[in-house]
Amino acid sequence: MAGAFPIPLFLAPMAEFTSPPMRVLCEACGAARTHTEMVNAEGVCRGAEKTLFLLETFGEEQNPWAHLYGADPTRLAEAARRVEATGRFKGIDLNAGCPVPRITGQGAGAALLTDLPRLGRILDAIVSAIRLPVTLKTRLGPHPAKPVWREVLSIARSSGVTAVTFHARYTSQGHAGAVHLGALGEIVAAAEGLPIHGNGSVTDRPSAEAMAATGVHGIQIARAALDNPGVFMFRRVDPCALAERHLALELRYRALAERFSRLSAEEAAVLTFRKHLFRYFKGMPGANAMRGNLMRLRTLADLHAAIATFRGHMV
Ligand SMILES: Cc1cc2nc3c(=O)[nH]c(=O)nc-3n(C[C@H](O)[C@H](O)[C@H](O)COP(=O)(O)O)c2cc1C
Structure with missing residues (x-):
């Protein structure tokens, strides 16, 4: 602790x-x-x-x-x-x-x-x-x-x-x-x-x-x-739970920018969250491949699916 x-x-x-x-x-x-x-x-x-x-x-x-x-x-x-x-x-x-x-x-x-x-x-x-x-x-x-x-x-x-x-x-x-x-x-x-x-x-x-x-x-x-x-x-937290929680918080934050942004909260959250995603799974099998494909993750559903692929790899 x-x-x-x-x-x-x-x-x-x-x-x-x-x-x-x-x-x-x-x-x-x-x-x-x-x-x-x-x-x-x-x-x-x-x-x-x-x-x-x-x-x-x-x-x-x-x-x-x-x-x-x-x-x-x-x-x-x-x-x-x-x-x-x-x-x-x-x-x-x-x-x-x-x-x-x-x-x-x-x-x-x-x-x-x-x-x-x-x-x-x-x-x-x-x-x-x-x-x-x-x-x-x-x-x-x-x-x-x-x-x-x-x-x-x-x-x-x-x-x-x-x-x-x-x-x-x-x-x-x-x-x-x-x-x-x-x-x-x-x-x-x-x-x-x-x-x-x-x-x-x-x-x-x-x-x-x-x-x-x-x-x-x-x-x-x-x-x-x-x-x-x-x-x-000083310990690693479950990266899947972390990523899902972060994504939900990012959506909430980006909703506050909708009044002046040309992007919807979802679009802005997806763009921002991609830079966090690969870090959370660093070193896990499939992480490098996901990093190479980050640009293809364009919707919330894509992000949830990418996170789900790591569930099987949890230690
Ligand atoms: C992406 C990035 C952004 C940073 N932005 C700031 C900043 O806005 N203000 C600041 O004082 N330091 C900033 N820093 C420096 C960090 O606060 C910290 O001083 C530095 O990274 C060394 O700490 P660390 O070895 O724990 O990373 C930034 C560092 C990084 C990597």
């Missing part, structure tokens, strides 16, 4: 994945906190329907946090106010770690690690704009020759954020290469009581234990939860 693990495990934000269906499934498996995918503060301020759709939640969610990105302190503060006004979220998390050029090119995400005064102004603006707790998700620094976590800690402490998550890699590493657990331990020691959450390549109990040994107060898990939301309990 996840409860047996000494520190809480959280679902990390993932663009195009951590929508309400995935968050509900991960909470059911023990994730103690979840995040939306990164949401553009500008879009929130403009009231863009597609952006606001990313801020929908399901009533049964227990601890969803909105994860925002942007570069302008005033606009981020305004976006945070609007997010708070929805009453849906337990807190707001700022992205200061995304290495994707489309985001850094706007001065947002990991670009904030190369403009620390701006990071400070943004956090100050958000914290003073809302009552909800504010957290930060970031990295060790732009590259190994330029660690900035000490500066980030000091900015975070003076702004009043309630926790900082460190993806224990540098921006230059993307999502690959060594996770610097030693640095994470140094960060915890230097944090003077500010809760630190760790992130990076936790996939099972041994890797979670290795990260917990650094002294972090919580752990965020991203990619491992895509294949198996049961990672929060």
Whole structure:
């Protein structure tokens, strides 16, 4: 059981994945906190329907946090106010770690690690704009020759954020290469009581234990939860039941987009769900063949039939 693990495990934000269906499934498996995918503060301020759709939640969610990105302190503060006004979220998390050029090119995400005064102004603006707790998700620094976590800690402490998550890699590493657990331990020691959450390549109990040994107060898990939301309990869940439940939740979520989408809920759910389907059956006989045929799965009936073909293979 996840409860047996000494520190809480959280679902990390993932663009195009951590929508309400995935968050509900991960909470059911023990994730103690979840995040939306990164949401553009500008879009929130403009009231863009597609952006606001990313801020929908399901009533049964227990601890969803909105994860925002942007570069302008005033606009981020305004976006945070609007997010708070929805009453849906337990807190707001700022992205200061995304290495994707489309985001850094706007001065947002990991670009904030190369403009620390701006990071400070943004956090100050958000914290003073809302009552909800504010957290930060970031990295060790732009590259190994330029660690900035000490500066980030000091900015975070003076702004009043309630926790900082460190993806224990540098921006230059993307999502690959060594996770610097030693640095994470140094960060915890230097944090003077500010809760630190760790992130990076936790996939099972041994890797979670290795990260917990650094002294972090919580752990965020991203990619491992895509294949198996049961990672929060350190066990595999029945992929057929999981896939059917996910599909039902996806239909419910996509129905909320019908008012502005050119796709019906069913069409949108089928398109979205295909990217989850093959992950759930990875490694099982027939999974590769199904992956090759994903584009041919065009209706709900096709998806149910594809899931059913795996029932016989259950271990
Ligand atoms: C598909 C995908 C989308 C991601 N989107 C975000 C995002 O929106 N915001 C963010 O802070 N990190 C994002 N990340 C990074 C993850 O939250 C996490 O920091 C990274 O994957 C390392 O954790 P892991 O080894 O458990 O996957 C994304 C990662 C992936 C694989």
